[in-house]
Amino acid sequence: MAQDFLNLFLESFVENLPQLLWAILVFLTGLLVSKWAGNIVVRFLDKIRLNQALKRLNFEESLFETDIRFNAVQFFGNIVRCFFVILFLMTSVEIIGLPQFSQLLGETISYFPNIFVACLIFIIAVFLADFSQKIMFAVLEEEKITYSRFLGRIIRWIIWSLATLAILYQLQIAPTLILTIFVGFVGAIVIAVGVAFGLGGKDIAAKILKEFEEKIR
Numbered sequence: 001m002a003q004d005f006l007n008l009f010l011e012s013f014v015e016n017l018p019q020l021l022w023a024i025l026v027f028l029t030g031l032l033v034s035k036w037a038g039n040i041v042v043r044f045l046d047k048i049r050l051n052q053a054l055k056r057l058n059f060e061e062s063l064f065e066t067d068i069r070f071n072a073v074q075f076f077g078n079i080v081r082c083f084f085v086i087l088f089l090m091t092s093v094e095i096i097g098l099p100q101f102s103q104l105l106g107e108t109i110s111y112f113p114n115i116f117v118a119c120l121i122f123i124i125a126v127f128l129a130d131f132s133q134k135i136m137f138a139v140l141e142e143e144k145i146t147y148s149r150f151l152g153r154i155i156r157w158i159i160w161s162l163a164t165l166a167i168l169y170q171l172q173i174a175p176t177l178i179l180t181i182f183v184g185f186v187g188a189i190v191i192a193v194g195v196a197f198g199l200g201g202k203d204i205a206a207k208i209l210k211e212f213e214e215k216i217r
Contacts (some may be wrong), residue, residue: 030088
């Protein structure tokens with residue numbers, strides 16, 4: 001009985017050995033591709049100085065003042081690596097013939113576009129916040145406005161708030177609630193800006209915008 005079972009196992013193993021070897025080869029190729037793609041992302045984000053922009057925004061200090069050091073470049077590189085690993089693992093599983101596991105991995109892969117868009121929103125928000133803060137500091141301090149740093153932080157806070165809501169919505173985390181909050185938040189900003197202009201801030205704002213236009217020419 002045991003001999004028959006062993007013979008059956010060996011026959012099945014030999015029969016499926018080509019598929020198993022092919023699946024292993026595909027997965028190993030996926031590991032190489034994932035490493036290569038992750039390194040490309042890391043080099044690109046290093047080139048645009050993402051970590052330096054986060055440091056200027058004191059992003060690490062805002063992480064609840066913990067000892068955790070957040071390396072955004074490596075974080076996004078690892079996300080790309082995970083994507084390719086799962087993608088090639090799904091292909092390997094299909095070759096072996098495990099449809100349920102393959103379906104689970106397929107559902108995971110289908111969620112990655114949301115993650116990639118959320119990452120893109122985060123990166124854009126970093127540079128928008130950094131750029132707007134520099135502009136506010138430069139322009140308002142030229143006008144000898146004492147609260148220029150405060151206004152720069154307000155603008156940075158608004159950008160991060162909108163970006164956070166957009167990221168949560170993209171990740172499908174309570175999308176209906178997030179969309180409602182987003183619309184309300186934008187409406188509040190519009191009303192606040194309208195009131196500020198109505199209370200006499202129009203001349204200062206016009207001067208700031210004019211100087212900003214001259215700077216970017």
